[in-house]
Amino acid sequence: MNRDTLTTYGWSLAVLLVFGLVWELVPGRLGVPAFVLPPPSHVWAEFLRLWAAERLLWHAGITAFEVVVGVVLGSLLGAVIGYALGMSPKVEAVLSPYLLALQIAPKVAFAPLFVMWLGYTIYPKILVAILIVFFPVLINVLSAMRTMDGDLINLARSFSATRWQVFRMVEFPTTLPPLFSGLRIASTLAVIGVVVGELVGGNMGLGYLLVFFEGQGNTAGVFGVIGALTLIGILAYYAVVLAEARVLHYLASAERSGS
Numbered sequence: 001m002n003r004d005t006l007t008t009y010g011w012s013l014a015v016l017l018v019f020g021l022v023w024e025l026v027p028g029r030l031g032v033p034a035f036v037l038p039p040p041s042h043v044w045a046e047f048l049r050l051w052a053a054e055r056l057l058w059h060a061g062i063t064a065f066e067v068v069v070g071v072v073l074g075s076l077l078g079a080v081i082g083y084a085l086g087m088s089p090k091v092e093a094v095l096s097p098y099l100l101a102l103q104i105a106p107k108v109a110f111a112p113l114f115v116m117w118l119g120y121t122i123y124p125k126i127l128v129a130i131l132i133v134f135f136p137v138l139i140n141v142l143s144a145m146r147t148m149d150g151d152l153i154n155l156a157r158s159f160s161a162t163r164w165q166v167f168r169m170v171e172f173p174t175t176l177p178p179l180f181s182g183l184r185i186a187s188t189l190a191v192i193g194v195v196v197g198e199l200v201g202g203n204m205g206l207g208y209l210l211v212f213f214e215g216q217g218n219t220a221g222v223f224g225v226i227g228a229l230t231l232i233g234i235l236a237y238y239a240v241v242l243a244e245a246r247v248l249h250y251l252a253s254a255e256r257s258g259s
Contacts, residue, residue: 020040023040024041035219038219038220043223046218046220046221047228050225056228058204059206059209060206062204063206063229063232064235066126066194067190067232067236068236070126070128070194071183071186071190073126073133074190075137075186077134078182078186079137079179082137082138082142082145083145083167083172085145086171087167107132108193111128111199112200115197115200122205124197125194125198125202128194129193131193136182136186137183143178144177144178144179145171148170152174153170153171156170176248183244187237187239187240188236190236191229194207195210198210199211206225206232210225210226213225
């Protein structure tokens with residue numbers, strides 16, 4: 001880790017400390033009641049109570065599981081359809097109006113419908129996450145396929161490469177960076193989809209705790225749950241970043257070895 005990186009991290013930590021100090025001291029001095037905007041010390045104390053008494057870790061595990069499943073399934077579905085449409089412009093022309101209509105429709109509006117169909121289980125939350133994750137991945141993959149360098153494809157075909165070989169050796173490696181860009185966006189949006197599903201019809205998960213504490217007027221508890229949700233989103237995002245670094249580094253190393 002070089003000096004510039006340490007300096008950047010130091011400034012980021014300083015910003016966090018200043019923000020926390022202002023949040024701790026200023027609202028009280030301005031007469032803002034603690035039940036409206038609790039200071040960080042109250043939020044932390046309530047977070048510890050939730051950990052001990054409200055099974056916060058269990059609820060967070062449920063939400064994290066729904067996020068992971070939603071990201072995996074939604075990304076896989078978006079990538080497969082994106083590649084399929086990219087390889088067949090005629091199919092894309094036929095299906096694009098329906099995909100556009102599904103994209104325009106507000107995804108959160110499907111949550112009550114999924115709850116009516118599947119009940120108060122984890123499946124409605126996962127379905128909402130899949131819907132939200134699906135489109136960023138689809139659009140990124142499809143855009144990459146559309147802008148593919150035709151000379152590379154023609155060069156592969158000149159060596160009598162089959163359609164599968166063209167995809168495996170040219171199209172798929174070339175579209176990996178845009179694919180991971182879509183996955184970065186999808187990993188954070190999945191948290192939103194899962195929480196919306198839990199808010200609409202849940203009896204477990206962090207979204208359920210949000211509704212529960214909101215009904216109690218427990219503002220510190222709401223902030224604590226928001227912090228847990230933020231942590232899940234950060235972990236999901238950096239899991240994608242780590243996978244991207246490993247996959248693209250391996251791909252670049254393999255290309256250098258083969259050249």
